[in-house]
Amino acid sequence: MNVSIQEKSDSDKVKTLIVEGEVDAFTAPQLREKLMPLCKDSREVYLDVSKVDYMDSTGLGVLIGAYKSLRANQGRLILVGVSPRLSRLLKITGLAEIIDIEDGA
Amino acid sequence: MKEKLRQEYAELLTSYLREKREDQLYAAQQMSKWMLEQKIPPEEMVSYHVAAMKEELENVPQAVLDSFDFLIEMMIGYGIAYREHENLLHRQKELEYEIEVAVGMQQTLLPDEPPTHSGIDVGVISVPAHRMSGDYYNFEDHGGRTIGVALSDIIGKGIPAALCMSMIKYAMDQLEYPSDPSEILRRLNTVVERNVDPSMFITMVYGVYDIEHHRFRYAAAGHEPGLFYQEKEGRFEDLITRGLVLGVSRDICYEEYSVDLEPGDAIILFSDGVTECRIDGQFLGRERFKEIVQKHLHLPAQEAAEKIYQEIYEKANYELKDDQTIIILRRPTDA
Numbered sequence: 001m002n003v004s005i006q007e008k009s010d011s012d013k014v015k016t017l018i019v020e021g022e023v024d025a026f027t028a029p030q031l032r033e034k035l036m037p038l039c040k041d042s043r044e045v046y047l048d049v050s051k052v053d054y055m056d057s058t059g060l061g062v063l064i065g066a067y068k069s070l071r072a073n074q075g076r077l078i079l080v081g082v083s084p085r086l087s088r089l090l091k092i093t094g095l096a097e098i099i100d101i102e103d104g105a
Numbered sequence: 106m107k108e109k110l111r112q113e114y115a116e117l118l119t120s121y122l123r124e125k126r127e128d129q130l131y132a133a134q135q136m137s138k139w140m141l142e143q144k145i146p147p148e149e150m151v152s153y154h155v156a157a158m159k160e161e162l163e164n165v166p167q168a169v170l171d172s173f174d175f176l177i178e179m180m181i182g183y184g185i186a187y188r189e190h191e192n193l194l195h196r197q198k199e200l201e202y203e204i205e206v207a208v209g210m211q212q213t214l215l216p217d218e219p220p221t222h223s224g225i226d227v228g229v230i231s232v233p234a235h236r237m238s239g240d241y242y243n244f245e246d247h248g249g250r251t252i253g254v255a256l257s258d259i260i261g262k263g264i265p266a267a268l269c270m271s272m273i274k275y276a277m278d279q280l281e282y283p284s285d286p287s288e289i290l291r292r293l294n295t296v297v298e299r300n301v302d303p304s305m306f307i308t309m310v311y312g313v314y315d316i317e318h319h320r321f322r323y324a325a326a327g328h329e330p331g332l333f334y335q336e337k338e339g340r341f342e343d344l345i346t347r348g349l350v351l352g353v354s355r356d357i358c359y360e361e362y363s364v365d366l367e368p369g370d371a372i373i374l375f376s377d378g379v380t381e382c383r384i385d386g387q388f389l390g391r392e393r394f395k396e397i398v399q400k401h402l403h404l405p406a407q408e409a410a411e412k413i414y415q416e417i418y419e420k421a422n423y424e425l426k427d428d429q430t431i432i433i434l435r436r437p438t439d440a
Binding site (some may be wrong): 060094 | 260262302303308350354
């Protein structure tokens with residue numbers, strides 16, 4: 001069970017993280033470490049989760065942390081390539097209504 | 106004490122060098138265990154050996170004796186590792202004890218038994234994946250007219266989840282009952298939002314069962330939808346709700362829903378650890394969960410909850426990855 005995270009800077013204020021693998025209690029801290037610094041001074045953070053096989057509630061916790069941090073500076077968190085399973089999880093938790101979701105490219 | 110040990114070692118060694126018997130080697134094994142208990146470090150052990158050789162044997166070549174000085178130096182590192190290990194064991198025991206106390210405290214946060222009432226049959230089972238649970242549940246009896254039921258899943262497991270659980274418990278104790286489910290969630294959301302780490306969140310379903318009218322009113326904050334079992338049709342309906350998990354945004358309003366129960370109908374609330382239980386590498390899922398529930402629902406609610414859990418636990422090969430809680434509220438066929 002592993003996760004790999006790649007960063008792509010679209011511009012100073014727009015950042016993209018591409019996440020691959022499983023995001024659970026063991027790997028969520030790695031995602032948090034990469035994601036949180038981007039949220040501090042970006043306007044938009046795209047999180048490409050199209051290659052995420054599994055995300056549990058700890059992973060959702062990281063998304064919520066990122067969402068809150070961006071919201072504090074009028075920024076946006078955008079999820080890209082959400083799987084049906086993750087989509088269901090986001091709907092149940094009500095997060096689908098506050099976090100922007102875009103179809104995968 | 107040490108002098109005595111040193112002498113015993115010397116005697117055992119010389120008798121072995123003389124007779125080379127198997128039982129003397131066995132005695133040495135026993136002695137090493139005792140030396141460990143007496144916390145004799147390895148370098149000291151070597152020095153006992155050198156002293157014994159010098160005393161008991163003649164003509165030990167000087168090079169051999171010198172080599173022991175070398176060996177003693179080599180053993181010092183092992184001695185340090187050994188003492189560190191001892192310290193860690195001691196600390197682990199202390200932590201174990203603290204966790205044991207915390208587990209006991211957590212148990213006091215959960216009700217011992219579900220409420221008993223002739224107008225409704227209630228059953229509950231809650232099993233932590235590890236020693237401390239992130240699932241919280243509670244019942245309140247509002248003077249025998251209505252029963253409040255709460256089921257909450259706190260993100261994560263173990264000690265952080267347990268600490269958060271005590272906050273939920275005390276926040277709920279401060280609320281006034283009976284109250285609307287949506288209002289309860291709105292107030293809890295405010296408490297959680299103010300008091301938790303940004304990446305922490307809690308899901309909750311709160312419902313009020315009206316024993317006289319057999320109406321279940323409920324609202325949910327991002328919780329796995331419960332099930333409504335209608336006995337006449339023998340089918341389940343998902344208790345779909347809208348509502349954001351607790352602790353993310355301030356000023357959230359929760360929608361209230363309700364269902365009316367006919368005799369034999371039941372409400373089943375559960376944590377997502379139940380449906381996300383892995384069976385042969387696949388999630389149990391809601392459909393298979395419904396099949397298991399239906400099989401046992403004819404039993405009294407408490408027994409049904411236990412049987413359902415037991416069957417899932419067996420199917421999951423006795424391995425729980427997440428805490429599991431199942432609550433059943435059933436309108437008796439004669440009420």
